[in-house]
Amino acid sequence: MANICNNLPINGKMDGDLEEEGSQLGEAKKELETWKIKVERANDVKARLILEKLEEDEAKTKAQQEMSAYVKRQEECQKEFTQSMTTVQDEILKLGKRKQDLLNKLKRCQDELEAERAESTKLKQKFKVICAQIPDTEVKFSAQNKEEKEDNSQQIRGVFAISQRPTVLLQGGQALITFEEEKVASQILKIAKCSVSCDNISLDVKPKRITMDPTVKFEVHLDVSRKKLKVSNVPPSMPEERMKDRLEMSFSRPSQGGGEVESVEYDKNTGTGQITFLNPGVAEILALMGWYLVDLDSEVNVQVGPINKYQLRKFQTFCGSPKRTILLDDIEDRVDEEELQDNLEIHFQKPSNYGGEIESIKYISRGKALQAFFLCENKLKMDNQL
Missing domain, CATH: 3.30.70.330 (RRM (RNA recognition motif) domain)
Structure with missing residues (x-):
């Protein structure tokens, strides 16, 4: 009995301890459950972070690959640009050379054009009479060509010969003299200045060779049906x-x-x-x-x-200088026109003045002009004053 009684308090104490330990164990279990939850959450976070890291690594690898591709592309573009730049520079050099060649060619063409224009102007001046208007002239029927009688029923045929007379424009203060011999005109032309006595004064005149405008001669063959x-x-x-x-x-x-x-x-x-x-x-x-x-x-x-059908045939041009006619220039109007002409004729008829027989002479005073026509073999005809 005594032992039983003595053991009761001890058992009672042990039960209290067991309850306390059980309580602590429960709290420990709760705390363990809490840590398990936190560990699971941490594992989830860790797994998520690992996945994110893998994704980031993959993205990084992809970005590095793209970067490498871009770098390579940039290098290729740079190479292409360098080649293109070299090609463009070569082309610019070629174009510059081509431009210079064209400029040189243009300069040569301009020089040739100017030369051609000068030649054209010279030819136009030389042959300007070809473009002159032919005055209306009455046509006289001379004869019928016997060889064309067979075709007379088909058409009327005519041949018109047009011959232009050489002309010289005689200005005021000038005179034209035609000698009977060529050698006399040649002798006078060798003298630079001639002194002509007129009353009590002396006039200096300059002998010159005449340059006539070109003339033309042609035939017009006309057929009228x-x-x-x-x-x-x-x-x-x-x-x-x-x-x-x-x-x-x-x-x-x-x-x-x-x-x-x-x-x-x-x-x-x-x-x-x-x-x-x-x-x-x-x-x-x-x-x-x-x-x-x-x-x-x-x-x-x-x-x-x-x-009508017409055809131009036998077209010819003529130019030259008369051999027996000379021009006297720079004559001063010191006396009357007719008197001065008589004095000129007297002076140039004398052999002592290297003159000779005169076929014709014409002098006009200053302020006038006269057209002189050469009919044939230096024969002159004076037109109305201009």
């Missing part, structure tokens, strides 16, 4: 084929001077045509009329004319 007639100013009022029929009918009327038509040509765009008659002579008569009445949709006057 006796069967063909030119028609113009035809209004485009109907188709071409119908117009041809109307023209043929109109020009076939003898009452209007027409005749039998062989063929008709007509151009609607230009309003012109050509009528060929069967018999010669009809075209000549109608061409002299100038107008002809044609029956189209209404009666219309059309213009008619001859058909």
Whole structure:
């Protein structure tokens, strides 16, 4: 009994300790659960961080690869740029050389052009008379060529020979003298200055060789058809084929001077045509009329004319200086014009003055001008004063 009683307090104490230990154990379990949760969370965070690190490493590797590719591309671009720059510089050098060559060629062409212009101006000045207007001149029929009688029914043929006379413009204070002998003119031209006595004074004159303008000579061969007639100013009022029929009918009327038509040509765009008659002579008569009445949709006057063919032949140019005629220049008007001309003639007729027989002489005072024509072999004819 006693032992049992003695053991009761001890058991009681041990039970208290066990409860306390159980309480502590419970708290330890709770704390362990808490740490387990924290460890799991930490593991989750660690796993997430590992994944993120892997992703970042992958992104870093990809970025490094892209960077390497960009660097390589940059190097290639730099290389291409360098090559392109070298090519462009070479091209610039070639273009610069080409430009300089073109400038040199342009300079040569400009020099050649200036030379050609100077030559053209010189030729125009030399042959300016070729472009001169030929005055209206009455034509006289001289003879019929027997060899062309067979073609007389087809066309009228004419040959016109045009010959231009050499001219010299005589200015005031100048004189022209034509000697009978060439050697006299040659002797006078060797003298630089001649002193001519006139009353009580002495006049100095300068002998000069004459330079004449170029002249031309040519023939114009003209053929006038006796069967063909030119028609113009035809209004485009109907188709071409119908117009041809109307023209043929109109020009076939003898009452209007027409005749039998062989063929008709007509151009609607230009309003012109050509009528060929069967018999010669009809075209000549109608061409002299100038107008002809044609029956189209209404009666219309059309213009008619001859058909001519001409050809320029035997074209020749002449230039030179007369051998027996000289020019006296720088003559002062100290006396009357006729008196001074007489004194000039007397002076240059004397052999002591290296002169000789004079064929013709003409002097004009200052303020006047005269056109001198050389007819043939130094013979002069003076035109009206200009």
